[in-house]
Amino acid sequence: MDATTVLAEVNGSIATVGYGLAAIGPAIGVGIVVGKTIEGVARQPELAGRLQVLMWIGIAFTEALAFIGIATGFIFGF
């Protein structure tokens, strides 16, 4: 079965695939933010509180991209 036939067999909303792709970037980003925060806290435990606040801000900015991805699916997927 060649690629064109497989593509022709795909039906339903392609937006779901788009969202899967859109989630890759934020997933990596959030991973880096949290990982680096853990690293920072391990090096300097007394800064844990301050770093956690910064971590949440970083996550909020990063994951916004994933939510823009979902919104785009809803806006253009129908």
Added chain:
Amino acid sequence: MRSDAHRPSSQRSFTGAPKLEPALFTELATLIAPTAADAPPEFHGPSIEEFFPEVLFELAGVPIHRIHLIQFLATLALVLVFWLGTRRMKVVPGRFQSLVEMGLDFVRVNIGEDLLGKKDAQRFLPILTTIFFMVLFMNITGIIPFLNIAGTSIIAVPLTLAIVSYITFIYAGIKKSPKNFFKNSLFPSGVPWPIYIIVTPIELISTFVIRPVTLTLRLLMNMMVGHLLLVLFFAATQFFIIDMGGWWSALGAGSLAFGFVFTLFEILVAVLQAYVFALLTAVYIQLAVAEEH
């Protein structure tokens, strides 16, 4: 998937590929067959329609549906909790009063004073507290049985709060010093001047367009997706156990367990989004009133 299974052979025969897949489908179909002989049970997944329920009645020309009623209920609960909690304040607080004080203290210390400092936190504390508790109470209805949908899962509430936050940080910046505010947000210091041709439009869009849009979308989409996930898990449970029965019930038990786990996760998300919304408002105010970056 399922609709494919019913018309496999005629469509795929021309490809000349080995008939592995159709065979698998027919085998699966015979497995399901005992329960699905005459009318195959249909799985109804959640859709965007969940957030546009039917209008129940009109209040002064404004159509009201159940999400609006949930928002009224959340507002009522919020007012009631704070009215009861702060009605008779004692120096040595009772259990309920100390709970309310803990919540208020969390916003004051962990969001306000941490980011804005004591003096500015005092000025903007009312708006931060309102945002935090309003978002929290409207989010938490998403996991309360029989309500089951967050008040913030239609765009009106997040958008209103985002606009309030937007106006607040612009007001804070202009009140402090209009020149500094626009200079800091449009022409960040320490950049050679030709770069401003690129940086200024980016900063303009990111500060005055992206910020309110992401504030709205972050909250709205979190609550929408949370609701859709829960509906998906519990609808699958119902489908597997009641509609399919037999061995499929095992899968139903799995999806039920996942439903419970995600209900707990939704509690976390509800609190976290309230925190993040208030925190970002505080951050935007802090950036607006900053002397120099």
